[in-house]
Amino acid sequence: MSKVERDEHSGTETTGHEWDGIKELDTPMPRWWLWSFYACIVWSIGYWIVMPAWPLVSDYTRGMLGYSSRALVTEELATVAAGRAEVTKALQETELADVKNNQELYQFAVSGGRSHYAVNCSQCHGSGAQGGPGFPNLNDDDWLWGGKVDEIYATIQYGIRSDHDETRTGEMPAFLKDEILEKGQVNDVTEYVLSLSQEGRDAEAVARGKEVFMNECASCHGENAKGGREFGAPNLTDAIWFYGGDKETVQKTIANGRQNVMPAWADRLDDTVIRQIALYVHSLGGGE
């Protein structure tokens, strides 16, 4: 490699590499390219110094600017919260039932509630709040614990059979399993309950079942079976069934009881958020 070879046509030095008689020219880099390259090197060294750059064993170099994307996010979130401070305060200070009278505040609450609902509630009640067996549909007009916005707010705050001190509790006993009723009586009372909303049930069984109902069930569901909201006892005369309205399901409910749980959100979510969710749920069309 001592002797530099020159290409006779272009006068450019070759690299000495040759393939099938074709030699590689050692054409110099364009000047502008080279300078951009050096500038990038200088730039990157400066970047190491001022910005976070090198990973260490359990930490990283922080850089002179102390930049951190996490701090930036926290800061941004704080800015957003500060920007919302006024409207959040208004929401706190307004009676829930009156929020509707202030359209701007109401829109803020409902659209915020919609996204908080999607994050926290949709897992059980469904993305459209349509519920499912054992999880109430929040769109309809049937409410176990009351459908006024204040009542919904209380339900979300304290939950049902949750670990909160103010939780609401209602028991549906397991009438057969706990040997309160006989198998036949369970069948009778099932027939009676179904007869409240369906025609053509077994008349004799219904009559017997009614007696059982008056003794065992009326204390919670009411003598007219229209339910009792102080216990979260469903209305048995309407078209909506919490767990299902076919005979087998109703029988199962009576035999084994039902104890579903709704978590208390008071300790987990900001009060403003709970208010927003309550207003959103109320706005779904069934709110009272």
Next chain:
Amino acid sequence: MSNSPVEKIDVQAVNKKENRSLYVSRKKIHPKRAEGTFRRLKWIIMGITLAIYYVSPWIRWDRGPLAPDQAILIDLEHNRFYFFFIELWPQEVYYITGILILAALGLFMVTSLFGRAWCGYSCPQTVWTDLFIVVERAIEGDRNARLKLDKAPMSFSKLMKRVSKHTSWLIIGLLTGGAWIFYFADAPTLIQEVLTGEARSVAYSTIGVLTATTYVFGGLMREQVCTYMCPWPRIQGAMVDEHSLTVTYHTARGEPRGPHKKNDTWDGRGHCIDCNQCVAVCPMGIDIRDGAQLECISCALCIDACDAVMEKVGLPKGLISYDTHIGRVSKEPITKLDVPFIRPRTIAYAVLLTLVGSIMLYALLTRSALDVNVIRDRNPLFVQLSDGTIRNGYTVKILNKVHDVRRFQVTIDGLENAKAWNQSEGPQFEHIVVPVPGDTLSAIKLFIAAPRSELESGSMDITIIVKDLVSGLTEKQSTTFKGPK
């Protein structure tokens, strides 16, 4: 040659084959001022187009107290476009698309009839370049004086000329950019704000950018924009054919060319005296005697120049004229009357123009001041209520294009015994009333409920009718009502 009435100009076309190379740098063109019919036409069109551009935003149009009273206004802030009696909303931008299609078709049509007539007379690049050349000529003189000035060493008078030329150009650029912003805001208010330094920064940056582009394109780059930057010359080739009227040098009549002395006979030679007047006046710096060329913008200044020459040597005008390709090569140039203006190509463009134009006109005439959109809730598809009725949810968007508040009645057709809710009103039998503020889009949540017995199958077609309680204007939207199968 000395007794020839026309002096030969020393000039060479920029695109001559012999001096064409990939990397050749630009040759500055100093077009000589032409005089004649087409130059006059260009002055007139220049005046009209510039007047339209500068005056338009200042025309007033009374639309009542709640709307701007500027005849042409692009109100980006409120998403409105005003054009005299027409007011467009963002969802109606298809009108703009329509206008662009019409403009394109119109351009195709004109091109197939008259070549690059748009480029030569009304393209902003041409108009402003012309204006810039007027200024240049006024300050530095015509072609010869400018050539001399270019060569002259820098002196105080040269510097003064250069400075005043560029300053004038920059002022024209500033006025151009300045006029543009008045299309986007109330002009009388905006001009005050701009002058007192209170206008928004976007106004100043727009003025800045447009000043710069006008100055650079019109003053410095000129024909380079038409030849190298504009896509249009490349597309036009598809629109002209051998029947299109373009600026044409009649080879059969002109060749062989050569200098001609007074009283010499014209026998055995062509009529072109090779004086190069046609090349000197060309703003694109080309020689039209080489045939049709990409660079030629059909401005016809070379026609004016050559006609003047022909007059001086006592020959009929029209050695260069608007003619077809067929006329160019034939011994007898075809007259304007022979030109087949009606050809399959022009018929096709005319039909398309009429078609698109009529569609737009129809859409514009049947356009309603009320727009209704119904979006059905999909999650959940329907809700069963405790009394067994089925409820469906809809979002009804009512677009009130009038400037006053209007009250609308929403009714349902196709569903017996239905009830309707709006969130602010409880269940109503069959209909609800919603007020919508002027010039606004209101989205209302509409719940419709019907007994299950009314549902024939899982899904029913229903119609939601929105009616203006005062004027009776009605809009119908069909949608479906769903229930359990």
